[in-house]
Amino acid sequence: MAQAAIELIGINKSFGAVRANRDINLEIARGTIHGIVGENGAGKSTLMSILYGFYQADSGEIRVGGQPASIKSPNDAIALGIGMVHQHFMLVDNFTVLENVILGAESDALLKKSIAKARSELERLEREYGLEVDPDAIIEELPVGLQQRVEILKALYRGAEILILDEPTGVLTPAEADHLFRILRQLKEQGKTIVLITHKLREIMAITDTVSVMRQGTMVATRQTTKTTVGELAELMVGRRVLLRVEKGEAEAGGVKLAVKNLTVRDSRGVTMVDDVSFDVRAGEIVGIAGVAGNGQSEMLEAISGIRRAVSGSVMLDGKPIDLTGAADPGELRDRGLAHVPEDRHHVGLVLAFEENENSILGYHDDPRYVRGPFLDIDAIRDDARDKIAKYDIRPADCRLKTANFSGGNQQKIVLAREMEQDPGVLIVGQPTRGVDVGAIEFIHKRLIAMRDQGKAVLVVSVELDEIRSLSDRILVMFAGRIVGERGPEASEGELGLLMAGVEQREAAE
Amino acid sequence: MDLFNAIIQVLDSTIRLSVPLLLACLAGLYSERAGIFDIGLEGKMLVGAFAGAASASVFHSAYIGLGMAILISVAFALIHGFASITHRGNQIVSGVAINFIAAGSTIMLGQAWFQQGGRTPALASDERFGAIIWPGADAVRGVPILGPIYSELISGHSVLVYVAFLAVPFTWWVLFRTRFGLRMRAVGENPAAVDTAGISVAWLRYRALICTGVLTGIAGAYLSMVQNGGFVKDMTAGKGYIALAALIFAKWKPVNAMFACLLFGFLDALSIRLQGTPLPLIGKVPVQLMQALPYILTVILLAGFIGKAIPPRAGGVPYVKER
Numbered sequence: 001m002a003q004a005a006i007e008l009i010g011i012n013k014s015f016g017a018v019r020a021n022r023d024i025n026l027e028i029a030r031g032t033i034h035g036i037v038g039e040n041g042a043g044k045s046t047l048m049s050i051l052y053g054f055y056q057a058d059s060g061e062i063r064v065g066g067q068p069a070s071i072k073s074p075n076d077a078i079a080l081g082i083g084m085v086h087q088h089f090m091l092v093d094n095f096t097v098l099e100n101v102i103l104g105a106e107s108d109a110l111l112k113k114s115i116a117k118a119r120s121e122l123e124r125l126e127r128e129y130g131l132e133v134d135p136d137a138i139i140e141e142l143p144v145g146l147q148q149r150v151e152i153l154k155a156l157y158r159g160a161e162i163l164i165l166d167e168p169t170g171v172l173t174p175a176e177a178d179h180l181f182r183i184l185r186q187l188k189e190q191g192k193t194i195v196l197i198t199h200k201l202r203e204i205m206a207i208t209d210t211v212s213v214m215r216q217g218t219m220v221a222t223r224q225t226t227k228t229t230v231g232e233l234a235e236l237m238v239g240r241r242v243l244l245r246v247e248k249g250e251a252e253a254g255g256v257k258l259a260v261k262n263l264t265v266r267d268s269r270g271v272t273m274v275d276d277v278s279f280d281v282r283a284g285e286i287v288g289i290a291g292v293a294g295n296g297q298s299e300m301l302e303a304i305s306g307i308r309r310a311v312s313g314s315v316m317l318d319g320k321p322i323d324l325t326g327a328a329d330p331g332e333l334r335d336r337g338l339a340h341v342p343e344d345r346h347h348v349g350l351v352l353a354f355e356e357n358e359n360s361i362l363g364y365h366d367d368p369r370y371v372r373g374p375f376l377d378i379d380a381i382r383d384d385a386r387d388k389i390a391k392y393d394i395r396p397a398d399c400r401l402k403t404a405n406f407s408g409g410n411q412q413k414i415v416l417a418r419e420m421e422q423d424p425g426v427l428i429v430g431q432p433t434r435g436v437d438v439g440a441i442e443f444i445h446k447r448l449i450a451m452r453d454q455g456k457a458v459l460v461v462s463v464e465l466d467e468i469r470s471l472s473d474r475i476l477v478m479f480a481g482r483i484v485g486e487r488g489p490e491a492s493e494g495e496l497g498l499l500m501a502g503v504e505q506r507e508a509a510e
Numbered sequence: 511m512d513l514f515n516a517i518i519q520v521l522d523s524t525i526r527l528s529v530p531l532l533l534a535c536l537a538g539l540y541s542e543r544a545g546i547f548d549i550g551l552e553g554k555m556l557v558g559a560f561a562g563a564a565s566a567s568v569f570h571s572a573y574i575g576l577g578m579a580i581l582i583s584v585a586f587a588l589i590h591g592f593a594s595i596t597h598r599g600n601q602i603v604s605g606v607a608i609n610f611i612a613a614g615s616t617i618m619l620g621q622a623w624f625q626q627g628g629r630t631p632a633l634a635s636d637e638r639f640g641a642i643i644w645p646g647a648d649a650v651r652g653v654p655i656l657g658p659i660y661s662e663l664i665s666g667h668s669v670l671v672y673v674a675f676l677a678v679p680f681t682w683w684v685l686f687r688t689r690f691g692l693r694m695r696a697v698g699e700n701p702a703a704v705d706t707a708g709i710s711v712a713w714l715r716y717r718a719l720i721c722t723g724v725l726t727g728i729a730g731a732y733l734s735m736v737q738n739g740g741f742v743k744d745m746t747a748g749k750g751y752i753a754l755a756a757l758i759f760a761k762w763k764p765v766n767a768m769f770a771c772l773l774f775g776f777l778d779a780l781s782i783r784l785q786g787t788p789l790p791l792i793g794k795v796p797v798q799l800m801q802a803l804p805y806i807l808t809v810i811l812l813a814g815f816i817g818k819a820i821p822p823r824a825g826g827v828p829y830v831k832e833r
């Protein structure tokens with residue numbers, strides 16, 4: 001039996017009334033990749049922050065390499081050989097890679113020597129682990145995947161033997177994620193211990209040796225990855241059986257509600273992001289747009305919902321055109337029955353500093369239901385918000401709580417509740433379940449299908465292929481700004497994957 | 511030759527007038543680079559000026575005066591730190607409060623201690639920082655062009671003038687060549703990165719504020735013990751704010767800061783020089799307009815000529831560990 005790299009014994013941590021971690025026991029074997037899964041808010045990140053010295057446990061013991069350890073600050077953790085790659089990178093954006101790597105671990109009071117030492121050390125690490133990155137590049141000019149590599153280098157430069165990664169693939173493209181996994185396997189071969197926090201079960205199955213499941217602050221199970229299944233893990237995470245594929249009947253498509261014709265959109269640099277795209281969405285069907293992030297889906301969504309200027313083409317809503325000059329009045333579009341759940345809920349969908357009930361009417365605040373004379377009808381708004389909270393199971397069930405204090409999944413439910421409850425004719429949803437946990441995904445999918453069954457036209461854009469396949473009645477695949485294929489929901493993952501990679505298109509051109 | 515002499519004189523007073531701006535501007539650079547907005551430069555200069563002049567006249571020593579100016583100014587910087595770092599208060603409010611406290615307390619204490627309407631007693635020459643005459647300055651005075659440049663512009667300033675200009679390369683060196691500078695810049699951009707790297711955000715920011723206090727203290731001492739022979743109420747007259755404008759103009763870079771302050775000093779010198787002098791074509795310009803000129807140009811320069819000035823990203827935001 002390999003010696004444990006880390007043992008956590010009876011860890012407790014509360015934030016006010018919230019018990020984030022209760023009596024956690026966990027043993028992580030040296031030289032393995034250990035996954036920790038759980039829904040948002042299950043306490044995974046808190047537990048790892050305790051291990052990294054960012055928080056102190058209220059009670060409990062940590063042992064590193066068999067020795068009891070007192071970790072009071074990240075400094076102590078670093079000294080014990082623990083490194084962490086945070087979900088939101090802890091990098092100084094306008095510093096170079098080298099400057100970021102040495103920050104806090106400078107070998108000398110003058111930078112010249114520290115940098116020279118770091119440069120040769122970095123070269124060694126790059127050779128050893130295949131972590132190529134230009135040491136003189138400025139962080140903000142690097143793609144996200146490389147920024148993450150810098151975070152890993154930072155930890156290794158500090159001599160980390162145990163590497164904690166918090167939701168590392170959330171920001172990565174599938175190709176970048178694959179590369180990351182190759183790096184992690186290589187690190188494992190070199191004897192490093194890796195702790196991977198995620199809520200993506202597919203990743204757990206693909207890369208970990210052992211997996212622990214957390215639910216509501218407790219550690220509910222630890223399994224050998226080879227001896228468990230996605231279904232079992234999902235069940236453990238939410239405490240009940242989860243439908244990973246939502247049941248749905250045949251679509252009964254009616255008339256065309258939304259017609260996009262020859263739409264072309266350029267981004268701020270003048271690069272064509274959407275290139276002559278045409279499609280229809282009919283009443284009573286869900287049309288899914290699949291594609292690797294960055295192939296024009298975001299720009300297309302923004303153009304259709306009137307936020308971004310289109311260069312040419314037309315979008316008809318119920319047979320009448322939508323203003324595509326980028327100056328469309330969103331209020332008018334809402335009145336015409338177009339509801340939009342934006343991809344980026346933090347910046348576009350919500351005002352995080354507002355209370356929940358204020359966000360639940362945002363954009364509909366002129367509706368006669370919510371106003372009394374020139375004033376907002378606060379009681380009506382709060383009653384309405386409470387209804388939505390009950391109906392969409394938004395937690396915590398407190399409409400006076402600041403929106404920033406809800407978890408990602410619940411924030412998404414707030415936006416969805418707001419848009420769906422207005423009974424729109426056409427619903428456009430960008431990344432319906434980004435950063436949302438398994439239980440909430442199922443719920444959101446069911447609501448979207450219920451919308452369809454009520455005869456609404458639903459357009460879903462998602463980078464999660466599973467989601468597209470499970471929801472859509474028709475799947476359109478976008479690649480390099482064009483729709484390169486249309487398939488039914490029965491299309492195989494492999495077939496769609498090839499389309500998303502633009503393979504078929506290239507073959508056709510040859 | 512008259513024109514040449516006039517130019518030399520204007521440039522000479524440019525240097526003298528830009529020194530307090532430069533010191534205050536570099537002071538602001540330390541704190542803002544570390545992510546602490548400091549609108550209280552004005553107040554710290556003022557208490558420095560008062561403490562300097564008051565203790566110089568009591569102890570009959572310019573150096574004790576300078577030391578006290580720095581000490582008191584640092585103390586005020588630490589108050590700003592206590593409010594905005596330790597207690598995560600609003601940095602603008604704290605800075606404004608410091609300015610008010612400075613303006614009120616200097617007059618009150620001055621009146622209580624010296625009974626001269628808030629002034630401090632006029633300083634004797636050994637209680638002030640005198641001019642340092644460089645070797646050979648008198649000998650070369652007669653040499654055309656180079657002579658006056660050497661003897662008027664380079665030689666003949668007080669030690670604090672040289673300190674101010676030497677602080678420019680020194681600050682650049684600290685900022686871009688030392689570990690402290692790297693960490694200070696990092697904490698102004700992304701304190702969370704500094705925190706997770708195992709460095710104390712608060713201690714780093716406090717040290718930056720101490721640097722700020724030292725420099726505003728010297729700036730204050732310069733005002734009351736070099737430019738003037740004693741403290742006069744409100745003698746900073748908005749220089750702290752102009753220094754902040756210069757800091758933005760300089761995009762938070764030390765060498766740029768020097769040129770920005772020289773420019774503001776030059777405008778000031780020019781407006782003094784041109785007062786009462788009829789200009790060709792325009793004729794006599796009202797004194798008030800000439801006095802307003804530097805400020806008008808400040809607005810124009812800041813509005814139109816600097817392009818995009820990106821402040822340190824974490825500036826003004828108290829650091830709170832995220833849950």
